[in-house]
Amino acid sequence: MHPVLKTSLPLLLACGAAQAAPGEPPIGKHQAEIDAIVREISPQRIQGYIEKLVSFGTRHTMSDTESPTRGIGAARRWIKSELERCGAGKLDVQFDSHLHPVATRLSKPTEIVNVVATLPGTQPASKDRIYVVSGHYDSRVTDVMNFTADAPGANDDGSGTAAVIEMACVMAKHRFDATLVFMTVAAEEQGLFGSGDWAQKAKAKQLNIAGMLNNDIIGSSHDEHGKQDATQVRLFAEGVPPVRETTPELRTLITTGGENDSITRQLARHIKDTGERYVDGFKVNIIYRRDRYLRGGDHSPFLDAGYAAVRFTEPHEDFNHQHQDLRTENGKKIGDLPEYVDPAYIAQVARVNAASLASLALAPAVPQEVKVRTAALDNGTELVWKANAEPDLAGYRIVWRDTTSPLWQGAQYVGNVTTFRLDQSKDNVLFGVQAVDKDGNVSPAVYPVPAR
């Protein structure tokens, strides 16, 4: 006997904490620990990090590595020492380096060095599950090959780098079931070489990267015409990956109308839900694209390696203050200078990131082998999945939405079972299954594939 859902009226998830049934974990309730993390994120410290990063003159990937005060070498040694200082005894901080040969945007063989701070998960069943958050600490001017001119890179990507340092320092004081990796990478501007090398190595080692959050140009809420909106951030999330050969998994997704339920879109829904719950009055605007036109970012190599990966970027961009030689034109200052970034805005984006990462790393893994039974013509829906292994697992939640709706519209907690029958037709709605722990932390949803 399977429990049967009595009503198909969708619950409105956006309302936050609904009244929990007896035995149901407090899904949607604020976790005190996540509230504390969000409160601790400091605009003042973020501003200090950006000023320090700018003080190295240039952080171009081919710039000086010997000077103690100028160039990318001094910058990465400072980032590493800052993370070691604030995360003493908690964060494992390492340089991750490889020698990259000459390339279109690299005129000499160059050592590409990422600074990687790991906060190991504390639950044996979850510590191999990894969430990565990144920003790139290299910078550039108009000519991408110019490694001597001043390239302050306050927004691109001092903002993302400062946000990652702040998150690492704040979150190091807390404990999570899964592992968090705080990464500042080099050579984004030269061709994503830092993140690309790390993502390739992760794939070769078959690391379980359950989500990757890239922060690149999150420093300002203005465009060059004065248009301004400090109440939202864009979250770029790819749907169907642009691969040459379609895999059987991808074909199943497309054939069953699941093109909007890729692992990256499920991650984006989780971030929107969590970020907007914990950061009051702030909107996470999901964009159904890998990235903006003419641009790329460090989430791309992770997507190419088959991982779920998204990019945060400010709502409007001011192109006078990105990738520009420092100069004055018609009385206007051009260049990526610190006076054009807004630490209070960066802090809001960092809070969305931190709340999402904390929620993901406290929650159980996504359920595995989630299937919808299609053995017979039937107006109901039977879902099955494999049991999770976490000791603090409470059970599972089924979410659903109209096939034309971007976000979940209904949800039902179904307890600690591995099969459930609903009286809604699988033909008419999209379903997802989430794992829930005893504190009410919820995993991203998994799209059920058909099984006879």
Ligand SMILES: [Zn+2]
């Ligand atoms: Zn950038």
